[in-house]
Amino acid sequence: MIFTIFGATGDLTTKKLIPALYVLFSDDQLPSHFIVNLIGRQPFENDLFIEHIKGQIEGDFPEWDAFKTHLKYIKMDFTDEEAYGDFQSYMKSINVNSAQERIYYLATAPRFFPIIAKVLVENNLVVRSNMRDKIIFEKPFGENLETAKSYNHLLLGLIEESQIYRIDHYLGKEMLQNVLMVRFANKIFESIWNHHNIEHITIYAFETETVKQRGGYYDRSGALRDMVQNHLFQTLALVAMDQPNGLNDRLIKDEKVKVLENLEFSSPMIYGQYDGYLSEKGIPSDSKTETFVALKMSVNTQRWANTPFYLVTGKKMNSKRAAIVITFKNSNFFFESGQPEKNTLTIEIAPREGIALTFNGKAPGLQSYVMPMKMDYCHLCNVMGNTPEAYEKLILDVIHDDASLFTRWDEIESSWKVIDQLEQLKKYERLHIYKDESEIIERLKSEWGQFLTYL
Ligand SMILES: NC(=O)c1ccc[n+]([C@@H]2O[C@H](COP(=O)([O-])OP(=O)(O)OC[C@H]3O[C@@H](n4cnc5c(N)ncnc54)[C@H](OP(=O)(O)O)[C@@H]3O)[C@@H](O)[C@H]2O)c1
Structure with a gap:
């Protein structure tokens, strides 16, 4: 499984997503081979970013050393369409199995949903009707009815409804x-x-x-x-x-x-x-x-x-x-x-x-x-x-x-x-x-x- 988080330096990723993935890992709920890509635009070096995240989360993480080997920080401006070329090459290099699960978590403000989804599809990082490719959209889905409708319309032009996960963690x-x-x-x-x-x-x-x-x-x-x-x-x-x-x-x-x-x-x-x-x-x-x-x-x-x-x-x-x-x-x-x-x-x-x-x-x-x-x-x-x-x-x-x-x-x-x-x-x-x-x-x-x- 390749699990990619857009918005790696955000509050949600640090406080909720990384701890949740850690617990799933320590409970043996994740596939044996998995990578968590963490996409942010700040110039962190991989190890430093992972230490930075660890420093911000509360609790005991006895298996952190094993877990952190699965994390990878990628510096990328997710609104820059050109930048996805390098990301695509990197994904090809780690995607050894074509049946591999590719899950993208958009932990970003909703206005970024259309651009990220569009470029992911254009670069074959998400393929329509391939049920192994899924995108999770954080709440709120849209800023009002008009934007929510336009995002939804755009998404359904790119992928199937069954590949879309609109999350409301409540x-x-x-x-x-x-x-x-x-x-x-x-x-x-x-x-x-x-x-x-x-x-x-x-x-x-x-x-x-x-x-x-x-x-x-x-x-x-x-x-x-x-x-x-x-x-x-x-x-x-x-x-x-x-x-x-x-x-x-x-x-x-x-x-x-x-x-x-x-x-x-x-x-x-x-x-x-x-x-x-x-x-x-x-x-x-x-x-x-x-x-x-x-x-x-x-x-x-x-x-x-x-x-x-x-x-x-x-x-x-x-x-x-x-x-x-x-x-x-x-x-x-x-x-x-x-x-x-x-x-x-x-x-x-x-x-x-x-x-x-x-x-x-x-x-x-x-x-x-x-x-x-x-x-x-x-x-x-x-x-x-x-x-x-x-x-x-x-x-x-x-x-x-x-x-x-x-x-x-x-x-x-x-x-x-x-x-x-x-x-x-x-x-x-x-x-x-x-x-x-x-x-x-x-x-x-x-x-x-x-x-x-x-x-
Ligand atoms: N925080 C929570 O507990 C929580 C709970 C439920 C839902 N949510 C929802 O989750 C979404 C994100 O929340 P958040 O609290 O994590 O927000 P946030 O702290 O503002 O994080 C947004 C992230 O997006 C990044 N970003 C913005 N533009 C970028 C770009 N062009 N390229 C790369 N990265 C970019 C920011 O990077 P920089 O650091 O460089 O600015 C930051 O990492 C919101 O829609 C919110 O409603 C949050």
């Missing part, structure tokens, strides 16, 4: 994969999974990080395009979809698309930018890019009627955390000695992976007081070793030609349609500058109400 996360299992394998949940019983659903993903060195990329994107269009909409689709006729990839995606095509939003939307953003490297001093967004959505299907779906994401928050919180309606039964609380089902995505259900019961003692109780399942506590990281799972899926956890074009198209509308309306919304998490969350609660206690 779908590789254990608890996202668990959503359908929890919903459809349990009568107790699926039978009440509708607007008759559910009051509202919140999906949130908070990061502590600022944009750091990624200002140039982030300022063109913002939270809507960087997080909502992909991670949050994909999560919402899994939570809100109807039961498919079977658990096969196509049927599941068909149901997800129905959700995405029926998304509606309502005001107020809350946009924020962390204080200090304008001083970050690569950010224009008058930038209005949002680093926080909170949306109230609804899914216009029979199942959901007017149930609100709150989507919230932000940078520079107090802690990194992501979860889905399903809040059920009030019980109709009233007790003299206390009011039952609303049941909640929380699917924790990060940092802890788990599921918690709150319910009401009798407090211990002679009196008949109602008391909130909690059943808590910790996913990590019950497995031997570590659960796989999303990127490990997804890279392995590409090697095994399994596209079920990758996004299909129509999912992306319907997501961009909604985001484009939101981008238009954003201009009329106030941008709140927040010093810290508490400031922006207080703002959110003052607009939407104090009920979002779990945020």
Whole structure:
């Protein structure tokens, strides 16, 4: 296998892709003969670059010396079409077996997708219909509906859909994969999974990080395009979809698309930018890019009627955390000695992976007081070793030609349609500058109400 990463000096390659490949290597999941080409434009010498990468990743890597012999840094400007001639000769020199798997990972901003894919095909580095040649495209796929459509059109003129892997690593996360299992394998949940019983659903993903060195990329994107269009909409689709006729990839995606095509939003939307953003490297001093967004959505299907779906994401928050919180309606039964609380089902995505259900019961003692109780399942506590990281799972899926956890074009198209509308309306919304998490969350609660206690 020849695995080539475009964007070798980027954050994604260092923090996620190299560690994922290392784990697959140490678990004997990679073919015995493999090379990882790392393409970047900076003038690194091979050994120095590999040491540089090692210096930036956290954790123990006891088999690093064996692993690093498979890594090769290639200095190349990937927008320079001429440069691919040398790359092609190099690939021929290492491609001893014509049945060899050639996987290209475009860990770059989306605007580079068309040029890289085009030149790879022109140089026979990817051959149409050769299912051993595959290209992985990082999220977001496009910057808006128009660019996403044009990239997709161009790609389908070059290669087959089955050679295209549009990655959204959220779908590789254990608890996202668990959503359908929890919903459809349990009568107790699926039978009440509708607007008759559910009051509202919140999906949130908070990061502590600022944009750091990624200002140039982030300022063109913002939270809507960087997080909502992909991670949050994909999560919402899994939570809100109807039961498919079977658990096969196509049927599941068909149901997800129905959700995405029926998304509606309502005001107020809350946009924020962390204080200090304008001083970050690569950010224009008058930038209005949002680093926080909170949306109230609804899914216009029979199942959901007017149930609100709150989507919230932000940078520079107090802690990194992501979860889905399903809040059920009030019980109709009233007790003299206390009011039952609303049941909640929380699917924790990060940092802890788990599921918690709150319910009401009798407090211990002679009196008949109602008391909130909690059943808590910790996913990590019950497995031997570590659960796989999303990127490990997804890279392995590409090697095994399994596209079920990758996004299909129509999912992306319907997501961009909604985001484009939101981008238009954003201009009329106030941008709140927040010093810290508490400031922006207080703002959110003052607009939407104090009920979002779990945020
Ligand atoms: N960072 C994450 O954890 C993460 C997670 C999920 C998805 N993503 C997505 O992954 C993509 C890349 O993210 P990132 O954080 O890795 O971005 P990044 O840190 O800005 O990296 C982009 C890479 O592209 C390289 N590059 C740009 N133009 C080039 C050229 N003409 N020739 C060769 N190399 C060139 C940059 O090289 P230089 O160093 O020379 O500028 C850098 O290595 C984005 O679309 C992002 O949304 C990132």
